[in-house]
Amino acid sequence: MKLKRSYFTSSSLDDLEIFEEQLESAGISTPQIHVLSLDDQIVSEHPHLHEVQSFMKHDVVHKSILGAVVGSGLASTLLLMAFSFELVNMSVDWVPIVFLSVVILGFSTWLGGFTGIQTSNYKLARFEKILAEGQHVFFVDLEPDQEKILEKILKLHPNLKRAGTEGGSPYWLVSLQRKFGMIRHS
Incomplete structure (x- = not known):
C-alpha cells in the first residue's frame, strides 16, 4: 500500500513545528512528516522539525x-548478441562476456x-521557486x-497553504522506519 502525500507551504517554521507536534500527538508518526527548506541552518534551530535529508533533496x-x-538492457543486448552470433562457441568463453555485462x-x-x-x-x-522566495515546504504521508x-489540525493553521497531493512513500518503508527508529531529530 502506498501512502498519500500532502504538501503545504509556509513562511513560518514556528508554525510548522507546532503543526508537526500536533500531528504527532494525534498519531501520525515522525517518519511520515518532512520539512524542506533551502536554509538547513534555520531548520536545525527547530529541533522538533523533521527535515528532508540532503541525500533525498537530489535525484x-x-x-x-x-x-x-x-544498463540491464545494454547487458542483456550484449548477452543476446553473444549467444546469437555464437561467440561463445568460438574461441571466446562466457566469462569475459558476462563480466563485461556486469561492468556495463x-x-x-x-x-x-x-x-x-x-x-x-x-x-x-516543482517547489524550487517557492523555496527561493524563502518559503518552506511541509509534507506528510498519510x-x-x-x-x-x-x-x-489543518483548521488550526490558517497560514498554511495547500500545495498539492500525490502518491507518497510505500507503507512498508514508513513501518520499517517506525519499527527501527531510523528517523531521529538532530
Missing part, C-alpha cells in the same frame, strides 16, 4: 534506478547516480484513516 535514487534499467550494468547505474546527485529530486523540483486527523 540520486531515481536516476540510479533509471541507469540500472538502461554497474557503470550505467553509477552514471545514473552521478547524474542524479547533480539534479534536484524530480518530485521536489494512511487513508489519517486524512481526517490532518483536516482537523
Whole structure:
C-alpha cells in the first residue's frame, strides 16, 4: 500500500513545528512528516522539525534506478548478441562476456547516480521557486484513516497553504522506519 502525500507551504517554521507536534500527538508518526527548506541552518534551530535529508533533496535514487534499467538492457543486448552470433562457441568463453555485462550494468547505474546527485529530486523540483522566495515546504504521508486527523489540525493553521497531493512513500518503508527508529531529530 502506498501512502498519500500532502504538501503545504509556509513562511513560518514556528508554525510548522507546532503543526508537526500536533500531528504527532494525534498519531501520525515522525517518519511520515518532512520539512524542506533551502536554509538547513534555520531548520536545525527547530529541533522538533523533521527535515528532508540532503541525500533525498537530489535525484540520486531515481536516476540510479533509471541507469540500472538502461544498463540491464545494454547487458542483456550484449548477452543476446553473444549467444546469437555464437561467440561463445568460438574461441571466446562466457566469462569475459558476462563480466563485461556486469561492468556495463554497474557503470550505467553509477552514471545514473552521478547524474542524479547533480539534479534536484524530480518530485521536489516543482517547489524550487517557492523555496527561493524563502518559503518552506511541509509534507506528510498519510494512511487513508489519517486524512481526517490532518483536516482537523489543518483548521488550526490558517497560514498554511495547500500545495498539492500525490502518491507518497510505500507503507512498508514508513513501518520499517517506525519499527527501527531510523528517523531521529538532530
